[in-house]
Amino acid sequence: MNHLTPFQTYFLITLLKLVVVLVLTLTAVAYTVLLERKVLGRIQNRWGPSRVGPFGLLQPLADGIKLFLKEDLMPLAVERPLFVLAPVIALGCALISIAVVPFGALTTVKGVDIFQVSDINIGLLVVLGITSIGVYGIALSGWSSNNKYSLLGSLRATAQMISYELALGLSLVGCVMRSQSLRLRDIVDSQSAHGMRSWNVIGGLQIVGFFIYLMAAYAETNRAPFDLPEAESELVAGYHTEYSSMKFAMFFMAEYANMITVACVATLLFFGGASSPFGHLIPDFGGTIVQAILPIFWFVFKVLCFLFLYIWVRGTLPRFRYDQLMSFGWKFLLPLAMANILVTALVLAIHG
Secondary structure, three states, X not given: OOOOOHHHHHHHHHHHHHHHHHXXXXXXXXXXXXXXXHHHHXXXXXXXXXXXXXXXXXXXXXXHHHHHHOOOOOOOOXXXXXXXXXXXXXXXXXXXXXXXXXXXXXXXXXXXXXXOOOOOOOHHHHHHHHHHHHHHHHHHHHHHOOOHXXXXXXXXXXXXXXXXXXXXXXXXXXXXXXXOOOOHHHHHHOOOOOHHHHOOOOOOOOHHHHHHHHHHHHHHOOOOOOOHHHOHHHHOOHHHOOOOHHHXXXXXXXXXXXXXXXXXXXXXXXXXXXXXXXXXXXXXXXXXXXXXXXXXXXXXXXXXXXXXXXXXXXXXOOOOOHHHHHHHHHXXXXXXXXXXXXXXXXXXXXXX
């Protein structure tokens, strides 16, 4: 790259990062589905997928080929442009937010951070903003399908996501106040000094904020026990009733990509991101490559723990009633999130 200008070098490295992160994210989405099927199988005392490939590891590939080759049916009465656009919006918004996530320690090549696609000083706001736009995909899918079950599912999802976004956003304010920055890298760095004791969820006394975030995240991603928009016993399949083939697969991928995004944000804001749980208590060992790879291992491990919790909750808790779901968001989580901000501000003011 010696003959390239700095801009060309930056552009090529960024393009390579984009491709790698996109491929890894889509692969992670596929294998999160397999993880869920395996864990739910064990919870229900059965094997889960075990036939395709060793231990069922090629099942996501078989599912992808099946969905890709299925006939793409489109009902006559749908609003065609919006019907096609809806899954694109849902999946696009789910994937874009991964771009600002720092999934490793700050490691530069030719002056470019190779473990973060885009380092923005308001990264947290970008994640919240992009994920909130994803609701348009769900709303448009229900309306454009010209199906009463789809419309009811999309209305439920829209009301639910807008309601719980407030609590979700407010639950993160305590972490922002502690780090005094909206840049995700700064938030991680503020938790890396003493390992677990520096994490916001422990040393930062943000256990209440984490609880609020956890509940709101389940509702935001339409997962049990808040999966009312796709309640099979009431609404067939909710907002994607009329979708088939790759359009259905895009909604399916968007849901799991949102789960991964939520797990990444939880890891960054409450569990120290890619930093070691032992902090600087254990001296550095290994060469430069080990020091670059080890933080990625910690980040992936924390995200996997969060995803396992997601699946565990789905396998053990029953679904809420819709009025209970809305009351829980507005009457309990929202006031609790405001109280958490006030208490955090008071503690910081006293110790500041």
